[in-house]
Amino acid sequence: xxxxxxxxxxxxxxxxxxxxxxxxxxxxxxxxxxxxxxxxxxxxxxxxxxxxxxxxxxxxxxxxxxxxxxxxxxxxxxxxxxxxxxxxxxxxxxxxxxxxxxxxxx
Numbered sequence: 001x002x003x004x005x006x007x008x009x010x011x012x013x014x015x016x017x018x019x020x021x022x023x024x025x026x027x028x029x030x031x032x033x034x035x036x037x038x039x040x041x042x043x044x045x046x047x048x049x050x051x052x053x054x055x056x057x058x059x060x061x062x063x064x065x066x067x068x069x070x071x072x073x074x075x076x077x078x079x080x081x082x083x084x085x086x087x088x089x090x091x092x093x094x095x096x097x098x099x100x101x102x103x104x105x106x
Contacts, residue, residue: 042049080088 044052078085
């Protein structure tokens with residue numbers, strides 16, 4: 001029995017390796033710009049850029065993807081009681097309906 005398991009594992013490993021080796025191109029193909037291969041040229045020093053960043057943050061400006069909004073410490077209120085939410089969920093489950101606003105992957 002152990003020999004069969006070893007043989008099966010070896011066959012599956014080799015089959016998987018062959019499947020990965022067969023693909024010559026990435027699954028998603030898109031053109032890569034040549035700009036990544038060149039070094040950036042700037043008229044400002046690193047210190048000047050860092051000073052501008054500190055100043056922008058002090059003025060409350062959003063800088064480079066800092067648009068994350070934390071919900072920690074913020075209270076949210078619902079207009080429904082726990083019993084109403086529970087009854088709505090049971091009714092929805094019995095009807096086979098679902099809330100598409102919160103539907104993920106299907």
